Amino acid sequence: MSNILILGAGRVGASVAEQLVHEQYRVTVVDENAASLKLLQDKLDLRTVQGNAGSPEVLSAAGAADADLLLAVTPTDELNMVACKVAQTLFNVPTRLARIRNPDLLARPELFADHAFAIDHVITPAQIVTEYLCRLVETPEALQVLDFAGGLAQLVVVRVEEDADMAGKPLRALRELLPKADCRVVGIYRRNRTIRPDGDTQVEAGDEVFVLTAQRDRRAVLALFHEAGRKLRRILIAGGGNVGFRLARALQGQYQVKLIENNPARAAWLAEHLADTLVLLGDGTDEGLLETEQIERTDLYLALTSDDEDNIMSGLLAKQMGARKVIAIINRSRYVGLLQGSRIDVALSPAQVTIGSLLAHVRRGDIEAVHNLRRGTAEAMEIVAHGSRGTSRVVGRKVAELRLPDGIHFAALVRGEEVIIVHHDTEIADGDHVIVFVDNKRRIREVEHLFAVKLGFF
Template sequence: MKIIIAGAGEVGFHLAKLLSYESQEITLIDSNKECLTYAAEHLDIKTMRGDATSLQILKDARVEASKLFIAVTSSETTNITACALAKQLGAARTIARISNTEFIDQQTEVDFTKFGIDELISPESLAAGEIELLLNQYGFNDTYEFDEGALTMLGLRLSRTATFVDKTVKEAAAMYDDLHFVPIAIQRFGTQYTIIPRGDTVFKEGDKVVFITSKGGDQELFELSGRGKSEIKDVMILGGSKIGIKTARDLSEGKFRVKLLESNRACATDLADLLPKVLILCADGRNVEILEEENIADTDAFIAVTGNSETNIMSCLLAKSKGVRKTIALVENMDYYQLSQSIGIDTLINKKLLAANNIFRYIRKGEVIAMTKLANMNAELLEFVVKPSSKICNKQIKDLDFPKSAIIGGIIRNGEGIIPDVTFRIIPEDRVVVCSLPQSLAKVEGYFN
């Protein structure tokens, strides 16, 4: 597949890196010579220096032959324009990265396909959505929803009190007559190896375990993990960034009481008018005395989304030391992304990684309608639509020669999430959620072609 990426920043580079592993024909366009040089030295891709809105540059990149044109520069206007031009010149599908979250919220009113843009991606909206999901599933460190919660991915680290520590997967499943969850990936404590669990796999203390759950599965996991369940209501947000604003607005319109700390007085004044349901404080969130004055100890969740990764990390650690149960930090540096559990913060999120992973699903073979890479784990979670011609169609799971390094975690049928057993028969239009290690992806995709 020929893919053109406009923008060699962190999103574009990370996306090109993911795609280069797939042996795709990739062309990366950017006007920044240093970014292109770095990409060319580290990736097996073609680079072109120039303006992505230049008709000649697009023609030289053979945009008419491209199956996918992705514009992820830092300029929203450039991305929209580049996609519109690419579509006119013959690109089969276009994706534009935007920063104005209104475009995402009001897509029903404005048809962007008429402009030549097939898909809009907003890193800010994705990050805000991720934060809200993490707060709603407050006992877990990683979350991802399929079909508005028909199935949900939940990740947690097993404590000593977890009921199923030192038990096999089969023994843990036997604790419930009607099972609503299944483990799909395990990372042993202190290692970087990802295991696709089987019935005889033993859960160990300190394991990071990722589950797929249907309705009610989160409650079962709470009980088995030995965690007390107490609802998050009071949330403190540090930073009046675009993500901070969208997160505060979305949370305040729901069940949460929200405070937002912004150190810039003029910005704080504007936010007070913009967010009437949110308590805006002009304060430095790194100041211990200020946090204590604002009753940080009574806060259920602390979310740091300033433009500085180090500030976000340190303020979350400070909040954690004052007894805040849930801490979430936005980080720009990809190296920090691997550190969340080791440094004591519940969850680190990277908006550029969220955007790249969201875009990545468009190059998968088969009818992939959702995809995410498991945080800090070498595995992917994909949702396929079963076609009548698919090899997996009309077969029981036990009769499939499915790779050992992949697992079917759940099925969505007529909008209902199902945790299947080995006798479950897959039919056309089923949506199948699969977790796979990289070496098995090609074989897994072959079942759904």
């Protein structure tokens, strides 16, 4: 069992710690804030150490000498960098990840090399969330859009509309309606209940359907479950922090983008750095401002401030006043399930969006991508298969031979540039990128075991 050392008990650190403890990893969390550590210790079976994350003495007390992986996610970039260097130099921790947010530092990748601060992988949550939001903007009918194999394959989550072509039909009708499309429904959630799909499963309005599809077929597949609305043109963002700024910068020029920021100095800075975005000084909860900016003509409203209550209230207000679609960042992950699908169309937790990039380094095996689904209850993984029939449990075998347990589905594989939807007679080859859907996190260990290469391979 891996020993994981987490530096920082903030939102990201606490979320990762909770997930890893539930998956039965040995976790130690270091933070200077005793109250934050007590909150974690009261609800999770983990060890905590109070102190400075960059201190050799503190890291030693936290068990750095026995750690398999160090995750530095304190609020301070420089502290995260120093902690990684100390962990490498004094304790030889094999894998070191650090959250870095300062763009000046990110622009100097040589700082992260072994001879410098010895950071194996840099995590930038604001950029991860921004890319996630960009995919939702590109596909407004979807609740989630997740990339695999560099975007060749995508997992899209969509809520079925009453008048959709697939509503009331069995899943086998997909093949009749789109005979040339590469797609597979890998999961259905109905009234918070998991349904394992097969050809006879009937789709109902209101279902959350998880579809794995080749990127080129995404639009056609989604149109069967949810009518494609008019293309987005007008976008209003509330909150000019790291995510709001990055998103406006990514979208300006393609859409009519407005950004609301309530801090005068920050608003002036944003106006200077966003040439094609209209920056407004104000508050997203100001009904008068929303009315002045014609919220009823807005195609997409995004509440991206650091305050959950403001995001919830401004999102609800925008929807009530006529915004076509509303997306809100909610830092308290427990609120996400309450709000998703209400007047707020998409509620997302930044920590849950970010956690997949961290889990890819925690999982055993050659993992290319990990995505959290259903607020952490399910997971989609992209795993590279290695070996031969003699050294691997999957390579050289047809899927039917594997006798996969309930809750584990091989949805597709990517071989070179080709996306292959998996069927019972699909044979897995060495080097295939296999996309696995796991609807119960307790099955993750079984997936890792399945792809583990036997010693003879070496």
